[in-house]
Amino acid sequence: MKKLFLIIDYQVDFVADDGALTAGKPAQAIEPAIAAEIERCRSGRIDILATQDTHRESSWQDTHPESRQFPIHCEHGSAGWQLYGRLADLNINTLVKTSYMMATGDIDRIVQTYDKITLAGVTTDICVFQNAIGLYNHAANIGKLVEFSVRSDCVASFDPDGHQYALAYLKDKLGFSIIGA
DSSP states (O other): EEEEEEEEBBBHHHSSSOHHHHOOHHHHHHHHHHHHHHHHHTTHHHEEEEEEEEEHHHHHHHHHHGTTOOOOOOOOTTTTGSBBBGGGGGEEEEESSSSSSHHHHHHHHHHHHHHHEEEEEEEEEIIIIIHHHHHHHHHHHTTTEEEEEEEEEEESSSSSSHHHHHHHHHHTTTTEEEEOO
8 A cells, every 4th residue: 555645835934923824823833743744654654745835926916816815925936935844854755736736637646646645734724625625536536545534733724613624524524534633
């Protein structure tokens, strides 16, 4: 069974106190759990991948739908675009994504490759949620049984109600396992 620990958008702009769209203290509080899970995965030969939300000022206002809701964030190459804290030093493979959800080709490659996918990152009710649904639906559409889970101690949001809603939906509607403290 091939396994993946997928960390969604654990970047400076979403985690640091001065990040452009920070989830703040809740996002900072999950850093030790994510780092510990990375080490556990490495010792267990579980693949690790982190997404990096990526935008460019030159196309933000005129062409990106998220610009209607949010200011520019995670601008390619900026300090806010980098992985946050200890994750920046852990030599993790990254995948660039330019919207809430990964590109369909990336989702296909991940679903085709892995039998068990565990999600972590920020924010629970936006990007983690969107990617979980995208991965789940793609697996269902191609007829592949994938064991999906979310590490509840490795996800956070700026919206406590949204965080709880997303975890409940993934568990109750899509059958994700919710693991962690």
